[in-house]
Amino acid sequence: MSFEQEQSEPNRVRGMRVLITGGLGFIGSNLAIRLVHEGAQVTVVDSMIPEYGGNLWNIEPVRDQVRINIADVRDEHAMKYLLRDRDYLFNLAGQTSHLDSMDYPFPDLDINAKAQLSLLESCRRYNPGVKIVFAGTRQIYGRPRYLPVDEQHPIDPVDVNGINKLAGELYHQLYHRVYGIRTVVLRLTNTYGPRMRVVDARQTFLGIWIRHILEGHPITVYGDGRQVRDFNYVDDVVDAMLLAALSEKANGEVFNLGDEHPLSLKETAELLARCHGRGSYKLVPFPSERKSIDIGDYSGDFRKINGVVNWKPSVSLVDGLTRTLHYYAEYGDRYWPSALAA
Numbered sequence: 001m002s003f004e005q006e007q008s009e010p011n012r013v014r015g016m017r018v019l020i021t022g023g024l025g026f027i028g029s030n031l032a033i034r035l036v037h038e039g040a041q042v043t044v045v046d047s048m049i050p051e052y053g054g055n056l057w058n059i060e061p062v063r064d065q066v067r068i069n070i071a072d073v074r075d076e077h078a079m080k081y082l083l084r085d086r087d088y089l090f091n092l093a094g095q096t097s098h099l100d101s102m103d104y105p106f107p108d109l110d111i112n113a114k115a116q117l118s119l120l121e122s123c124r125r126y127n128p129g130v131k132i133v134f135a136g137t138r139q140i141y142g143r144p145r146y147l148p149v150d151e152q153h154p155i156d157p158v159d160v161n162g163i164n165k166l167a168g169e170l171y172h173q174l175y176h177r178v179y180g181i182r183t184v185v186l187r188l189t190n191t192y193g194p195r196m197r198v199v200d201a202r203q204t205f206l207g208i209w210i211r212h213i214l215e216g217h218p219i220t221v222y223g224d225g226r227q228v229r230d231f232n233y234v235d236d237v238v239d240a241m242l243l244a245a246l247s248e249k250a251n252g253e254v255f256n257l258g259d260e261h262p263l264s265l266k267e268t269a270e271l272l273a274r275c276h277g278r279g280s281y282k283l284v285p286f287p288s289e290r291k292s293i294d295i296g297d298y299s300g301d302f303r304k305i306n307g308v309v310n311w312k313p314s315v316s317l318v319d320g321l322t323r324t325l326h327y328y329a330e331y332g333d334r335y336w337p338s339a340l341a342a
Contacts, residue, residue: 012246014039019086021045021073021119022054022093023066026196027135029058030234031090031241036062045082046093047072051100053197057334073115080122083130088245091119091172092135094165098293101161112164113171120175128181132172133245136187138256138300140166147228148262148301151187151254159293169254176252184244185254186237189300193234193320194327199336206231206268210328211336213272219281222290225266228297230259233320236313243309250308258300259313268317275321 018035022028023044035042042062046054048070059066071078073093083089094112095101101108116134123130141149142156157163172183190204198207209219240257244250263271266281273279286294305311315323328335 011039013242016040017085017087018042018090019045019082019088020090020092022135023090024048024054024056024058024068025092026053026058026193027191027234027237028090028092029055029195030193031092031238032059032066033062034235034238034242036065043067043069043082043086045069045071045073045078051097053096055195055335057331058195073119074110076118076122079119080126083119083122083127086127086130089119089123089130089132090135090241090245091116091132094135094168095161096137098139098159098161099289101159101164102289102293105160108160108164112161113167116168117171120171120181123181124175124179128179131182131245131251132184133241134169134172134183134185135241136169136185136254137162137165138187138189138298139295140169140187141295141298143295144298147297148230148258148299149256150301151256151304158295173252173254182248182251184247184250184252186240186244186305187254187256187300188232188237189256189258189298190229190231191234191237192231193324196234196324197335198328198332206272206324209269209272210324211332213276213279214325214328214332216279219269219272219279221265221269221281221283222286222294223265223283225269225281225283226264227294228262228264228299229268230262230299231268231317231320232257232259232313233315233317233323236315239314240305240309240311243311244305247309253304253308255305255308256300256302257305257311257313258302259317261317262299263317271317272321272325275318276325 024046269281
């Protein structure tokens with residue numbers, strides 16, 4: 001069920017004071033646009049580190065209606081100031097590339113673990129009444145032992161990113177238990193849609209697939225293409241975040257997101273080509289650095305969040321991919337320099 005369908009009482013979002021870390025990135029910008037349309041007072045903070053996906057164009061529809069602060073979540077003084085008097089913190093800033101986390105582990109540690117602890121300390125000291133929604137990841141589970149993966153599945157990360165994201169998640173749970181700060185963790189799966197990073201695969205492989213198919217290049221699928229994944233359209237993820245933020249029953253909880261209809265990567269590539277009307281893919285051997293941290297098949301069990309806040313995905317993969325292709329066909333030049341030049 002969508003956030004709009006769930007709201008039967010007067011708009012609880014109107015007038016809320018919101019801070020979104022990573023707010024110029026993919027999910028953060030979509031969340032900011034939704035919140036502005038719902039009447040919230042929104043401040044976005046983003047470091048604009050080139051590799052992390054921040055893009056001022058992402059909030060173009062509401063640029064004059066949000067407060068923008070270019071700062072790094074590792075800057076304790078800036079975050080202390082920005083957190084004051086906020087009703088809600090959507091904590092989305094992070095380093096998302098699994099390969100980068102292996103090549104450059106210490107920045108990943110700083111952003112995904114140390115900065116999270118610093119942020120929570122600022123909340124404890126200066127705004128203990130804030131409600132925090134933290135964007136976690138399914139990567140913490142590692143290679144699934146059964147499908148779909150529920151929240152009781154063993155945790156066994158396969159890369160530095162997964163370990164540090166787990167630490168960030170555990171800090172949020174600890175500060176809820178010990179200090180009473182209202183936190184909720186959403187373990188995201190493959191989120192896709194308008195405003196995602198498409199210049200490379202640092203954020204999601206679907207981003208570079210979208211770019212390649214629009215440029216007329218074949219999609220590259222690693223291995224035999226049989227690996228199963230589930231996908232959530234960004235509007236559904238925003239719904240989940242808002243529902244979790246407004247639910248007191250969600251406080252202190254951890255929720256998986258997911259979808260009822262996982263597909264193999266080969267099937268996903270074929271579906272993307274059909275949505276575009278043309279396109280092809282090629283199977284290539286796994287690069288060694290990717291194969292060593294690949295998790296194999298994955299699909300998430302979202303029954304827990306459905307039971308607590310009545311969330312389930314509403315946008316089909318066909319509709320979501322079609323919307324995404326249309327967005328980049330129109331605005332691709334804002335996301336990669338040579339977009340659609342041919």
